[in-house]
Amino acid sequence: MVVAMGLEQMDQYAPVLMMALVAIAASGGMLAASVIAGKRGHRPAIKDTAYECGMIPIGSNSARFAVKFYLVAMLFILFDIETVFLYPWAVVYKDMLTTNASLILGGMISFMAILAVGFAYILKKGALNWRE
Amino acid sequence: MESYLSIPHLLAVAGDEKIFGWVTPFVWYSAIKVLVAVGLMLTMVAYTVWVERRVSAFIQDRIGPNRVGIFGLLQPLADGVKSFLKEDFVPGHVRKVFFWIAPGIMLLPGLLSIAVIPFGSKLGEQDMVIANLNVGLLYTFGITSLSVYGIVLAGYASNSKYPFLGGIRASAQMISYEISMGLSVIPILLIVGDLNLGNIVAYQGGSLWGWFIFKAPLSFVIFAAAAFAETNRLPFDMPEAENELVAGYNVEYSSIKFALFFMGEYASMIAVSAMMATLFFGGWTLPFFGLDQPATTWLGGLLHIAIFLAKTCAWIFLMVWIRWMWPRFRFDQLMDLGWRRFIPLALANIVITAVVLWLKA
Numbered sequence: 001m002v003v004a005m006g007l008e009q010m011d012q013y014a015p016v017l018m019m020a021l022v023a024i025a026a027s028g029g030m031l032a033a034s035v036i037a038g039k040r041g042h043r044p045a046i047k048d049t050a051y052e053c054g055m056i057p058i059g060s061n062s063a064r065f066a067v068k069f070y071l072v073a074m075l076f077i078l079f080d081i082e083t084v085f086l087y088p089w090a091v092v093y094k095d096m097l098t099t100n101a102s103l104i105l106g107g108m109i110s111f112m113a114i115l116a117v118g119f120a121y122i123l124k125k126g127a128l129n130w131r132e
Numbered sequence: 133m134e135s136y137l138s139i140p141h142l143l144a145v146a147g148d149e150k151i152f153g154w155v156t157p158f159v160w161y162s163a164i165k166v167l168v169a170v171g172l173m174l175t176m177v178a179y180t181v182w183v184e185r186r187v188s189a190f191i192q193d194r195i196g197p198n199r200v201g202i203f204g205l206l207q208p209l210a211d212g213v214k215s216f217l218k219e220d221f222v223p224g225h226v227r228k229v230f231f232w233i234a235p236g237i238m239l240l241p242g243l244l245s246i247a248v249i250p251f252g253s254k255l256g257e258q259d260m261v262i263a264n265l266n267v268g269l270l271y272t273f274g275i276t277s278l279s280v281y282g283i284v285l286a287g288y289a290s291n292s293k294y295p296f297l298g299g300i301r302a303s304a305q306m307i308s309y310e311i312s313m314g315l316s317v318i319p320i321l322l323i324v325g326d327l328n329l330g331n332i333v334a335y336q337g338g339s340l341w342g343w344f345i346f347k348a349p350l351s352f353v354i355f356a357a358a359a360f361a362e363t364n365r366l367p368f369d370m371p372e373a374e375n376e377l378v379a380g381y382n383v384e385y386s387s388i389k390f391a392l393f394f395m396g397e398y399a400s401m402i403a404v405s406a407m408m409a410t411l412f413f414g415g416w417t418l419p420f421f422g423l424d425q426p427a428t429t430w431l432g433g434l435l436h437i438a439i440f441l442a443k444t445c446a447w448i449f450l451m452v453w454i455r456w457m458w459p460r461f462r463f464d465q466l467m468d469l470g471w472r473r474f475i476p477l478a479l480a481n482i483v484i485t486a487v488v489l490w491l492k493a
Contacts, residue, residue, distance in 0.1 A: 018166045034220045097489065130463065
């Protein structure tokens with residue numbers, strides 16, 4: 001029974017798979033078509049340089065960038081996981097309000113409180129301050 | 133065999149009978165829906181570009197493309213052919229594999245995320261949704277998150293300064309606004325108690341005030357702003373920023389690879405407009421003339437699809453309009469807005485909604 005149900009649910013993903021195949025075929029086909037149909041030009045050395053508004057490129061091709069971007073990426077992972085945690089809670093919230101309201105509401109408020117402390121901490125640390 | 137493939141027969145088939153081999157009606161109908169949806173989506177992409185150019189021209193008191201066909205309606209076709217015929221040049225300094233993958237995957241998130249969106253009620257016996265997933269909304273967010281890969285990979289693969297800057301800007305911006313986007317819809321989940329988009333649409337039937345733009349206005353504001361940031365549209369088009377980064381992540385690309393970035397951008401713009409129509413504007417329903425009930429006739433079914441497309445197109449038009457009216461944010465303003473304003477606001481919105489529901493219960 002469980003297996004049958006599982007299969008039935010997986011059936012719903014079959015169209016998604018079809019869609020993925022069609023989409024991959026479409027973009028792959030376009031890339032291939034342009035290779036076949038595209039004009040072949042000659043290849044002077046200047047064409048192989050990085051584009052910097054027509055000037056000869058200065059320095060190395062890979063630019064240095066602020067470590068702040070790295071910080072944002074880490075914070076994103078934390079907050080995104082917290083967002084994902086909130087989804088199942090939100091879905092069962094209405095049903096559980098009638099049976100066990102204090103658990104579902106209290107649980108959320110304590111979760112939010114911890115989240116708020118963390119958020120206040122990163123604000124205080126200036127992790128989100130981009131204007132310095 | 134031929135009688136099986138005839139349209140009246142296919143429309144009559146409802147059970148699990150096999151058409152041939154493993155091809156059940158379910159597979160057959162799904163294939164039709166997928167092909168029509170992808171075809172429609174690519175056509176809409178082409179014509180959104182045309183609308184963008186015409187509307188921008190109108191706003192700036194120019195004429196815009198009007199030479200190819202009536203009103204320039206064949207312009208997208210001409211542009212498509214042109215980008216196939218251009219030289220497909222891969223510069224020597226790029227990272228080759230990623231350079232090819234990046235434009236290839238740009239189109240996928242936009243196309244895939246419409247798979248769960250109900251674009252109509254019923255047409256004959258068929259539900260007008262490609263995959264009726266019970267985790268619909270979660271799936272959409274999962275897929276839209278992937279759209280950052282195309283841009284970041286393009287920036288990294290180009291091995292050049294402007295694309296690289298565009299790429300890291302894009303990654304920071306898109307992941308930041310993804311959080312507020314994800315948080316902004318939680319009040320809707322609280323109210324509906326379901327992730328399935330069909331049920332979210334059904335919940336909004338009944339009256340105009342049932343639409344979530346009125347029931348959860350703060351969610352709507354945050355979602356709308358995040359939608360602009362996610363699709364890299366003005367006022368949040370940091371990754372491209374024509375006049376500071378030349379064109380950002382797509383500088384080193386040519387021919388159809390260059391065009392694929394734009395197609396991807398417009399595809400996600402259409403997808404996000406469809407999401408907006410579904411989540412906040414009642415999807416295929418209209419609260420008048422009983423149009424909020426699943427259709428029983430073919431005409432009704434087509435009317436529902438038309439309603440959905442009209443709502444989506446209205447949003448696309450609004451996004452185009454805003455692009456030509458608003459200046460660009462500065463990067464620090466953008467990050468400030470995302471992290472310091474929208475995230476606390478979205479969290480507060482969740483708490484308030486939860487408490488109100490508790491008081492009502």
